[in-house]
Amino acid sequence: MTEARESAGPHARHAPGEPCWVSLMVHDLAATEEFYGELFGWEFRPGPQQLGPYVRALLDGREVAGMGQLPPDRRLPIAWTPYLASDDVDQTADTVRLCGGTVAVGPLDAAEAGRIAIASDPSGAVFGMWQGTLHLGTAITGVPGTPAWSELLTFETEIIAKFYASVFGYEEEPAVSADLDYVTLHLGGRPVAGLHGVGHALPRDRGPYWQTYFEVADADAALRRVVGLGGRVLRPAHDSPHGRVATAADPEGAEFSVIQDPR
Template sequence: MTEATRRAPGTPCWVSLMVHGLDVTQEFYASLFGWEFAPGPPQLGPYVRALLDGKEVAGIGRLPADRHLPVAWTPYLATDDADATAEAIRSACGTVGVGPLVAGEEGRMAIASDPVGAVFGVWQAAAHTGTAVHGTHGTPVWNELVARDTAVSKFYQVVFGHETQALVPSADGGPAEEDRLTLLVGGRPVASVRGVGQALPRDRGPHWMTYFEVEDTDAAAQRVVELGGRVIRPPGTGAGCREATVADPEGAVFTIVRTERG
């Protein structure tokens, strides 16, 4: 378990989910990840922070009854100036849908989408610096942008200053099998972009995928089903991990992953 502090600009620092049934959703994630909950900033409406051992790991809020928006996990990228970042997003052909606005003494936030429509948040930390712990069961450990191709990475380079690193070619010297880039901040990997072409889900379009660490991927996938969710991609072996893609009872999709320990 590693505790985190204030992140460098461009680094994912928080994940949040907006749902219709807040109580039912809390029960699902409490049973799956062992989360407990505490009230969040009242400015955000009905909103709770998920806790592990008293440390904040994620947020869940209730959508207004008249808002029929897709239910999805949203990563927030750190910034030192939410207003300047919002202007940079607009200048780079992105869209700012909410904010920037003040979340009490916690910080300043905005919700935006990139040029291909993938939604993400922007967080300027004050009292709340973001996810307080990672690397243990129930904590977000990675975020990946899934799009038709990786050209959208240029938007993040312009807005957040990300560096990019291509997937390493295959061992036989041929081209990389996947259209995939790693986003780096100060030379450190912080997220990835994967181009899937025509395999992009038609019902979701380009989107950010949040990965949560679990103790046992197979057991966690089975537990998702028992709790009323579903398995979209069954457990399988990835690069140094075992992972599965699942959805909660309201349809929010996320990946559960057991990272191999050296």
């Protein structure tokens, strides 16, 4: 995960179903820019304004994420939302509805960025769908400050895995351990996202949600920066088979994880 990976060229496309973008809607956009800019080294430039003020986060001049400002009267959960690639977002939105999900926003055009929609799966977890044109999503991965993994925390995986497989054509790989309810979603034999069934461990006031992991050079140091910038540590850094991981929340409460590549 330490080697930078860029798109194959100006006409490259994410495979349908591949996580291609992460976005965060907040109440204080300026303060949120300052937090993540200091934490991940991001800079910002204006993005599509169809849903209100919005900026794209850049790392070394390449786009990695987006952030927008909620209207003052909208008291929605503050959460990072993954966008899954689609070749035809209108058709994908129809499939979401047919499979028991809900389409809350769109599909709608987002200027030069393409066409997007925001939906929820049958358990209520929110995700986006993106049919890219000139702007093709996250332009670089595999270095500190970039999205590394998307994982759905849900009640149980069996029904929800069937939903995502039906909509996006994923292959499912259940965990080997009988004590762990986990399904890895694959496209073309490559893992692209995970579903983690945690039962009643989900917060009662939140329900199922997608969690974004960001790569960092040092997970422990990243948590110290989070606290210094006004955020909170939710789960301290610990070693896992995939690297050293931790979970934190920004000053508005948006939860995210960091992962330090073990190599």
